[in-house]
Amino acid sequence: METILGSSLPVFVFLTVLVFGGCGVLTGQTLAEGWKPVSSVLAYSLLLGVGDRFLAWGLFGEQLLSLWGFIVHTVVIGLITLTAHRIAIARRMVNQYPWLYERAGPFAWRDRTGITG
Numbered sequence: 001m002e003t004i005l006g007s008s009l010p011v012f013v014f015l016t017v018l019v020f021g022g023c024g025v026l027t028g029q030t031l032a033e034g035w036k037p038v039s040s041v042l043a044y045s046l047l048l049g050v051g052d053r054f055l056a057w058g059l060f061g062e063q064l065l066s067l068w069g070f071i072v073h074t075v076v077i078g079l080i081t082l083t084a085h086r087i088a089i090a091r092r093m094v095n096q097y098p099w100l101y102e103r104a105g106p107f108a109w110r111d112r113t114g115i116t117g
Contacts, residue, residue, distance in 0.1 A: 006069010
C-alpha cells in the first residue's frame with residue numbers, strides 16, 4: 001500500500017486528506033468566488049500537491065521524489081478542490097441570480113420554473 005500512496009497510510013490520511021484537503025476546499029471556494037475557470041483549480045491543485053510531497057518528506061521522512069506518491073496525492077487533492085469549486089459555483093449562481101436559477105442538487109442549478117422568455 002505504501003508504494004501506491006508514496007507514504008504511509010496515517011501520513012496520507014492526516015497530511016493529504018485532512019490538511020491539504022482542507023486547503024483544497026478553501027482554494028476551490030476562493031477561486032469560485034472570483035469566477036476562476038477549472039484550469040485555475042487544476043493549476044493550484046498541482047501546487048498543493050508539491051507542497052504536500054514536500055511536507056511529507058520534511059515532517060515525516062517520506063520519499064520526496066516519489067512519482068506515484070505525487071500523482072496519487074495530487075489527484076486526491078485535485079478532486080477535493082474541484083468538488084469544492086463546483087459546489088461554490090452552484091451556490092453562487094443561485095444566490096447571485098435568484099430570479100433566473102434555482103438549486104438542482106449540490107453541484108448544479110437549473111432555470112427557474114415559471115419564467116417565460
